[in-house]
Amino acid sequence: MVEVMVTLLDPSIPLPSYAHPGDAGADLCTTVDVTLQPGERAVVPTGIAIALPVGYVALVHPRSGLAARAGLSIVNAPGTVDAGYRGEIKVCLVNLDPREPIVLARGDRIAQLVLQRVEQASFTVVDALPESSRGAGGYGSTGGFAVTSAT
Numbered sequence: 001m002v003e004v005m006v007t008l009l010d011p012s013i014p015l016p017s018y019a020h021p022g023d024a025g026a027d028l029c030t031t032v033d034v035t036l037q038p039g040e041r042a043v044v045p046t047g048i049a050i051a052l053p054v055g056y057v058a059l060v061h062p063r064s065g066l067a068a069r070a071g072l073s074i075v076n077a078p079g080t081v082d083a084g085y086r087g088e089i090k091v092c093l094v095n096l097d098p099r100e101p102i103v104l105a106r107g108d109r110i111a112q113l114v115l116q117r118v119e120q121a122s123f124t125v126v127d128a129l130p131e132s133s134r135g136a137g138g139y140g141s142t143g144g145f146a147v148t149s150a151t
């Protein structure tokens with residue numbers, strides 16, 4: 001377990017919480033009522049700010065139940081909360097349903113926070129990269145579908 005310091009910017013909103021022991025995602029709640037029309041997005045506050053230990057990131061993921069049932073997703077999924085970020089965690093929600101609005105009430109669980117260890121890279125310029133089996137193949141190179149480049 002990693003200890004993460006939290007400030008409650010809205011004391012009546014619960015701490016991020018894991019539904020079951022061993023879960024990867026701790027649920028985040030909205031502090032506001034919000035209705036998203038089809039295709040509409042909104043940046044929604046969660047009422048918490050955190051201080052992650054250096055070497056960790058918190059990723060803001062959609063919840064699968066709301067995604068499947070209502071079409072609720074996150075525009076920048078997964079959102080990246082940097083270790084040095086001390087502001088309120090906000091979620092950029094979007095309604096992907098083509099017909100129905102999504103009505104969310106203050107206190108509803110709208111997203112989940114997944115903590116991961118991360119490394120920073122030191123980027124080194126070289127003349128040529130080491131060879132590999134994949135080489136430059138990507139974007140469907142192993143079959144399934146082909147992607148034509150826009151450039």
Ligand SMILES: O=c1ccn([C@H]2C[C@H](O)[C@@H](COP(=O)(O)OP(=O)(O)OP(=O)(O)O)O2)c(=O)[nH]1
Pocket residue numbers: 060076078079080081082083085088089090091092
């Ligand atoms: O879902 C998210 C994503 C980001 N953030 C906060 C924490 C993160 O550390 C900061 C910056 O996020 P990011 O680097 O993804 O956004 P940016 O557009 O590059 O902003 P910046 O120029 O501030 O880095 O915004 C959130 O609260 N929720």
Ligand SMILES: [Mg+2]
Pocket residue numbers: none
């Ligand atoms: Mg950034």
